[in-house]
Amino acid sequence: MIQETYDKARVVNFSDAVFSIVMTLLILEVGVPSIATLNKLSFGAVLANRIPDFIGLVVSFLVSALYWIGHIKLMKFVSVVTGKLLWINIFFLLTIVLLPFSTAMYVNGFDYPGPFMFYCINLAVIGAFNLIMTRYVYYSENKKTGFIRVLYRWYRARAINVLIIWVLAALCTLVFPMFARMIFVFLFVVQFLIDRRFKKKMTLVE
Amino acid sequence: MIQETYDKARVVNFSDAVFSIVMTLLILEVGVPSIATLNKLSFGAVLANRIPDFIGLVVSFLVSALYWIGHIKLMKFVSVVTGKLLWINIFFLLTIVLLPFSTAMYVNGFDYPGPFMFYCINLAVIGAFNLIMTRYVYYSENKKTGFIRVLYRWYRARAINVLIIWVLAALCTLVFPMFARMIFVFLFVVQFLIDRRFKKKMTLVE
Amino acid sequence: MIQETYDKARVVNFSDAVFSIVMTLLILEVGVPSIATLNKLSFGAVLANRIPDFIGLVVSFLVSALYWIGHIKLMKFVSVVTGKLLWINIFFLLTIVLLPFSTAMYVNGFDYPGPFMFYCINLAVIGAFNLIMTRYVYYSENKKTGFIRVLYRWYRARAINVLIIWVLAALCTLVFPMFARMIFVFLFVVQFLIDRRFKKKMTLVE
Amino acid sequence: MIQETYDKARVVNFSDAVFSIVMTLLILEVGVPSIATLNKLSFGAVLANRIPDFIGLVVSFLVSALYWIGHIKLMKFVSVVTGKLLWINIFFLLTIVLLPFSTAMYVNGFDYPGPFMFYCINLAVIGAFNLIMTRYVYYSENKKTGFIRVLYRWYRARAINVLIIWVLAALCTLVFPMFARMIFVFLFVVQFLIDRRFKKKMTLVE
Numbered sequence: 001m002i003q004e005t006y007d008k009a010r011v012v013n014f015s016d017a018v019f020s021i022v023m024t025l026l027i028l029e030v031g032v033p034s035i036a037t038l039n040k041l042s043f044g045a046v047l048a049n050r051i052p053d054f055i056g057l058v059v060s061f062l063v064s065a066l067y068w069i070g071h072i073k074l075m076k077f078v079s080v081v082t083g084k085l086l087w088i089n090i091f092f093l094l095t096i097v098l099l100p101f102s103t104a105m106y107v108n109g110f111d112y113p114g115p116f117m118f119y120c121i122n123l124a125v126i127g128a129f130n131l132i133m134t135r136y137v138y139y140s141e142n143k144k145t146g147f148i149r150v151l152y153r154w155y156r157a158r159a160i161n162v163l164i165i166w167v168l169a170a171l172c173t174l175v176f177p178m179f180a181r182m183i184f185v186f187l188f189v190v191q192f193l194i195d196r197r198f199k200k201k202m203t204l205v206e
Numbered sequence: 207m208i209q210e211t212y213d214k215a216r217v218v219n220f221s222d223a224v225f226s227i228v229m230t231l232l233i234l235e236v237g238v239p240s241i242a243t244l245n246k247l248s249f250g251a252v253l254a255n256r257i258p259d260f261i262g263l264v265v266s267f268l269v270s271a272l273y274w275i276g277h278i279k280l281m282k283f284v285s286v287v288t289g290k291l292l293w294i295n296i297f298f299l300l301t302i303v304l305l306p307f308s309t310a311m312y313v314n315g316f317d318y319p320g321p322f323m324f325y326c327i328n329l330a331v332i333g334a335f336n337l338i339m340t341r342y343v344y345y346s347e348n349k350k351t352g353f354i355r356v357l358y359r360w361y362r363a364r365a366i367n368v369l370i371i372w373v374l375a376a377l378c379t380l381v382f383p384m385f386a387r388m389i390f391v392f393l394f395v396v397q398f399l400i401d402r403r404f405k406k407k408m409t410l411v412e
Numbered sequence: 413m414i415q416e417t418y419d420k421a422r423v424v425n426f427s428d429a430v431f432s433i434v435m436t437l438l439i440l441e442v443g444v445p446s447i448a449t450l451n452k453l454s455f456g457a458v459l460a461n462r463i464p465d466f467i468g469l470v471v472s473f474l475v476s477a478l479y480w481i482g483h484i485k486l487m488k489f490v491s492v493v494t495g496k497l498l499w500i501n502i503f504f505l506l507t508i509v510l511l512p513f514s515t516a517m518y519v520n521g522f523d524y525p526g527p528f529m530f531y532c533i534n535l536a537v538i539g540a541f542n543l544i545m546t547r548y549v550y551y552s553e554n555k556k557t558g559f560i561r562v563l564y565r566w567y568r569a570r571a572i573n574v575l576i577i578w579v580l581a582a583l584c585t586l587v588f589p590m591f592a593r594m595i596f597v598f599l600f601v602v603q604f605l606i607d608r609r610f611k612k613k614m615t616l617v618e
Numbered sequence: 619m620i621q622e623t624y625d626k627a628r629v630v631n632f633s634d635a636v637f638s639i640v641m642t643l644l645i646l647e648v649g650v651p652s653i654a655t656l657n658k659l660s661f662g663a664v665l666a667n668r669i670p671d672f673i674g675l676v677v678s679f680l681v682s683a684l685y686w687i688g689h690i691k692l693m694k695f696v697s698v699v700t701g702k703l704l705w706i707n708i709f710f711l712l713t714i715v716l717l718p719f720s721t722a723m724y725v726n727g728f729d730y731p732g733p734f735m736f737y738c739i740n741l742a743v744i745g746a747f748n749l750i751m752t753r754y755v756y757y758s759e760n761k762k763t764g765f766i767r768v769l770y771r772w773y774r775a776r777a778i779n780v781l782i783i784w785v786l787a788a789l790c791t792l793v794f795p796m797f798a799r800m801i802f803v804f805l806f807v808v809q810f811l812i813d814r815r816f817k818k819k820m821t822l823v824e
Binding site for chain 1: 622624625628629631632635636639640643646647704708711712715716718719722723726727730731732733736
Binding site for chain 2: 025093
């Protein structure tokens with residue numbers, strides 16, 4: 001049996017390009033106030049109306065950055081891009097591409113549960129593909145590239161963290177709407193705790 | 207006679223950039239529901255109205271990904287980018303760039319035959335340039351880079367598959383509109399069969 | 413005296429990225445017909461209304477491609493990116509970035525002389541920076557990188573060709589509007605003649 | 619303790635991509651005149667109405683280019699991308715991404731103080747992250763990569779220059795609105811003086 005492999009540099013460049021375009025397009029969804037609006041409202045009010053837009057932009061930008069960093073870390077351990085990894089990566093990027101839409105919809109319907117749930121599910125699905133990719137790389141590379149068990153468990157913990165937080169946020173939104181919108185902060189807190197724990201473990205391994 | 211040659215890395219990077227921008231821009235054509243719409247309709251209805259948009263996005267994204275993967279495979283066998291290859295690639299990218307437009311038009315006029323035919327023809331023309339490029343690389347590289355006959359026939363079969371499927375879809379749309387919209391599924395089925403057949407052939411060659 | 417130099421790979425990647433984004437954004441300026449338009453007009457009429465858009469897209473795409481190819485050729489002879497070259501390149505890219513705007517304005521006001529003149533002047537200014545960059549590279553690299561006199565004269569002839577054609581088109585638009593819109597075809601014809609002449613010269617040099 | 623490090627090439631490519639997309643998106647904010655506008659107004663008037671747009675485009679493009687050049691210079695001295703540097707860079711890019719929005723808002727409300735102050739603050743915050751990044755690289759690399767004290771002071775002077783100019787412009791806008799809009803010219807003048815002074819110093823060092 002022959003296995004087709006793909007140019008890793010192109011796959012990585014392509015992924016970086018998609019991330020950078022998505023993260024930059026987020027700003028296009030923030031409506032620029034027209035001259036009519038600026039005439040009618042005070043500038044403070046104009047900015048206040050855009051608070052949901054800025055929250056959406058910053059959260060989506062930072063969460064995308066987290067996924068991008070995870071991608072950099074994982075790809076370091078990939079020796080060969082197989083057809084399977086390529087397609088997992090393509091579906092991962094497809095869900096990333098949805099982000100400017102789901103961010104803008106969530107921001108427009110800031111007080112509604114539906115758009116926020118859609119946004120959370122979008123982020124959770126990205127997280128699911130991230131988890132699948134992490135698993136795939138660990139088992140296919142089979143520790144040959146230095147992706148040792150403790151590192152795998154570390155990256156898996158991070159991936160599961162993101163996934164759980166967004167599923168939780170989606171579930172909470174019907175019962176505790178304001179709390180649901182704050183949950184993403186735990187993403188960074190829990191990741192900080194995960195990182196501390198695994199850094200300790202790594203020192204023991206060495 | 208001197209032959210001008212071009213920096214392959216730049217041509218490849220440029221192509222990757224165009225693919226990634228086109229595939230990301232597809233999301234910009236999905237209309238974000240305004241607050242007025244969210245007030246009036248249930249969120250389920252809002253999403254249901256966007257089903258054609260999501261179908262268009264996913265089909266165009268995945269078909270673009272197929273063409274991109276084909277580009278990666280083909281470029282592996284290119285030792286030197288000649289002026290001719292450069293221009294074939296530029297026309298190939300020009301037709302790729304049309305995709306966000308033809309996708310959005312097809313999605314807006316989901317029930318009309320015209321926009322869908324335009325969409326199919328766009329994809330078929332991309333396929334035609336893909337086929338031309340495959341042929342050109344095979345004959346100009348003349349097997350020096352490992353692009354052996356059986357591989358060429360494999361890639362050509364894939365390229366012809368895409369081309370035929372979209373021409374068929376364009377033709378069917380007037381007679382069997384719903385069937386025409388489903389034909390693209392065969393793209394993946396037929397490609398699976400082609401791949402299985404040629405993988406067997408490749409093993410015999412080795 | 414110390415001379416600051418810059419990472420050539422980054423400057424080249426950045427330029428490629430700007431070119432690819434500009435060439436892809438051109439499609440965003442082609443208005444997608446709404447469902448209302450598709451209901452009212454025949455699909456043939458819908459497409460016919462977009463003929464100026466497609467002309468604008470194709471001309472701008474191909475002329476940008478010409479400038480991009482020129483950039484690839486020129487950069488091959490750059491050993492070191494000086495501050496001066498960096499800034500010439502930045503102004504060159506600034507005028508490239510204007511292209512989606514001037515194309516869209518020309519297309520909207522297809523029958524007016526003003527927008528077309530603006531478009532031609534935009535393209536002529538890009539050509540002027542191209543010429544300046546070609547001169548700068550020739551004199552600063554001083555033939556050390558193989559940028560011999562005959563090659564320089566070849567590239568300069570191409571750069572002057574583009575510049576003259578667009579200045580001519582701008583001037584003609586008031587007197588022979590339709591002819592002015594066709595002049596760009598000469599771009600490719602004259603370049604073909606230039607290439608043939610200098611290819612002969614190059615053979616004599618070798 | 620282990621320190622996580624990141625693929626420098628990907629971080630640099632990603633940053634270049636964000637810069638190039640932001641600088642190209644600036645043109646999307648310049649409104650293309652409709653056929654109705656072109657019918658009603660003379661072409662001179664159409665262009666005159668866009669003078670603020672062109673000023674905004676050119677200033678934002680050139681200031682972004684300055685930051686990008688600073689990024690190239692700084693990254694040359696980075697041997698290893700640590701998690702901290704990665705996150706400083708991500709926040710730096712987040713503020714860059716805001717630029718098309720703040721430029722468009724400033725241009726729409728050209729005669730109002732608020733939008734211009736927002737624009738200046740945006741640019742000053744970019745400058746602040748630039749300064750933080752410069753400091754971080756100097757102290758973490760600890761001169762190992764040739765980032766000597768005099769060079770650090772040079773780059774810091776440039777970073778502080780940009781920061782001060784934009785804070786000053788923000789402050790001036792309430793008292794001397796027209797002068798505030800001109801201050802950015804000093805950016806280039808003061809930088810020229812800084813460069814001359816430090817080039818002299820560098821010669822003494824060698």
